[in-house]
Amino acid sequence: MAGDAIVVGSGAAGSVVAWELARNGWSVTVLERGRHMRAGLGQRPSGELGTRYGSDEIKSARHFGMPDPLLEPYTQRTQEEARAGIARSAVGAYGQLGAAVGGTTLHYNAKFPRFWKQDFHTLSLLGPVPGAQVADWPITYDDLEPYYDIVERRVGVQGDRDRMPPRTREQSPRSRQFDMPPNPEPYVGKLLAEGARRAGCTAYPQPAAVNSRPFKGRPACNSCGLCSGFGCPINARGDALVSFLNPAVRTGRVRVIARAFAYRVETRRNGKRAVGVRYVDRNGRRRKLSADIVVLAGSPINTARLLLMSRSSAHPNGLGNRSDQVGRNMMFHNFTQAAAIFTEDIHPERSQSNPHQVDDLVGPFTGLEAKALGVPWIKGGLIQLGGAMPLFTEAGLYAGAVGYGIAHKLLMKAGLLHSQVGGSQLIHEDLPQAHNRVDLDPEITDHHGFPAARITYSPHRHEKAAAILLGVRLELIHALAPGAIGAAIIPYPLINPGVQYTAHLAGTARMGTDPDTTVCDPDGRLHEVENVYIADASTFPTFPGFNPTNTIMANALRVARGIAKGSGARRAAEREATSARELEAAG
């Protein structure tokens, strides 16, 4: 039976939930703490929406579409600092994701790989790791695969299944070819792909939610290169808003309240059912909404914070936190970055960024090489080959290296980093740790007076071992690229004791069947509250080294479809699957 739902957050997870529930007749209110950025939302087809974004680095530097760190700071410390009783060592924007209608997907890099089969069984396949809470997922790849397929069809993904290595196809099998071929291969991509081949690896076009041809009324990408951190000026990127939220709003059953900061999930006195959500509106007024169900989709740090702020007599440690697991197992994707230096102008910015993917360092590595580094096994992740460096990043790096003055200017004139350096990054699997957690800062607040999220984080020995073992191979790929005269790596897990800036977050409310060790059941529902669900990456028990948005969307769709059971959802899924098969048969 369809009812009323409140969805907190309008990004990758929230937009998908709103779309799926609306399709099944639910009335949905989406609370989004950010502002509207896309003119025409709900009034025009997605291909005709306007945008306030542009290829404007000053705007990006000024937190456009992001939470402002002055008004909404997070605080941060390492595990060692926490043990020493230090309340926080930094205040700012650590781990902040976008705050806009559509969420971070408005300016994400749009890389769209799937997780692998083995990622759902890490504990069973590889065993425990001391100091980490390695776990199996309560679902499998096969459970998620139909949802991956639906999401990819709606978002529009470019790639080439035929060029994927056999192991990738075996570990993340796909029922069909991608909707679009890859963008033109950038020059830097060719060079680094050849370096990978010489190093014994296989590079192939990285799946990306970016149009390489007109798709659903939106144009093809023109390879400007400014993807991550920038809104797409021409609407060529498949984001949560154009693919899910706008169509959902156009059903007439979904409304989005922008600049609505949710600060409490209210429950009945016994704590077993939620009755609504309290939020602060754009004018600073405190309001309350009631609904039959509440779906949290504000991303891992914010979801944990909201649960912890929702404590009551029935939930004295925070909503659904009898297990004391809310906020724990906070995971960030650490990166090891690599660069190859060339003698010619390789213009890496002329690209649909990071054109290639290499999976040879995904692992697991279980031999002596891992044990010699002090861990029973090592899992790495994918490599994104061929990224560009925007000018502001280059200027900031030089500022750090030489300070101000003529030296800085000369380095900018040489322009080495943006014109002759091809960069890549290895995405590290980050193991879940109990002491890597989000809690409420005892002193620092946001501008409404609510406690800031405090992140305690240190990379596990596993991440450091992975950087040592895999960093060498990553560097080799770059050193062997044709024309490269040098290569270097920056292994962040080794040099950064705390949170690295990344938009890849997971954990804080893991799903599982045991209420003593997990927060949600496999359907995303809180063990202790029958009508509160979590649809974002908070529920991920582990965090494999792949860009997570595709999996976030697929899992959110799975959760939403579970909510909608009994309201025709299964029949809709069957209809959609039938329709998809017909489409494929029709070529």
Added chain:
Amino acid sequence: MGADENRGRTRREVLRDGTAVTMALFVAPAASSLGDVAVAVGSEPAFFTEREMHTLRGLVDRFIPGKPEDLDDGAVAAGCAEAIDALLGAFEFDPPRIYAGGPWSKRGGGERNHFKRFVRLDAYEEKAWRLRIEGSRGRKKLEFNGPVTGWQEIYRNGLSVLNGAARNGDFGSLSPLERDLILRTSTNPWVRELIDVAFPHTWQFMYGAPEYGGNRGLIGWRYSRWPGDVHPRGYTREEIEQPGPGGGIGGLLNIVKSILSLDELLALAPYAGGGESAFGLAARSESLRELREEVRPVLRRMREERNGG
């Protein structure tokens, strides 16, 4: 909490005393006073007084020097001081000059420059940016995490201290070397705060979209060979798939690796010509050896100073 959440990081970034001081020494003989290099641009200031603008130009000139220290114009000619003034006086404009519009300017083939029309701020953004620029000024509602010193106060006090440190009370009229020495040696907290805030502002306006007031004539993008915003046109398949025409450094890095140290490269910089980098010049020069001979005395001075000699 301070006015700039990046303050701690930028302080570390900008303080690289050794290299920078030596750079000031070896470029000094070729430089002149600000009076010769300053270019008065813009209409009436939105925040600063004319005297403050003069001092500010003297400051940004040291962050990104122009002619004749280098053959390309620097921050003064690019309008960085005026852009900083416009930022600090952002709320004198309607809409406030915080976020340029979207989705593109006319530089990439668009029929209309959407960047020129700034985005109207909502209440959240106005609160954040007023706090950042104006500071909390004792208003308890804004001091939820302690007082916030605004950029306006940091600039005003920092510039005042710089003038006070000048032998003639006019920082902007001092020679580049004198201004460098004041900036490098001052331990005054307002000066340190000013550098932490103003250097990032300067390079952002130098290398950012010109609609914000800096990068006039696309100076920064031209000499760094950055394409800027390219929408809606973007790139053709050929532009994507083939190497670029740049390659000004082409082959030089091999030379650099085997022959030149970083010090030497930097010392060669004043000899670079015509928008070309020292790297590029050296790459094509038949007379690299001669160039090295010329910079050798400068290098000796740099090393002596670094060694405390």
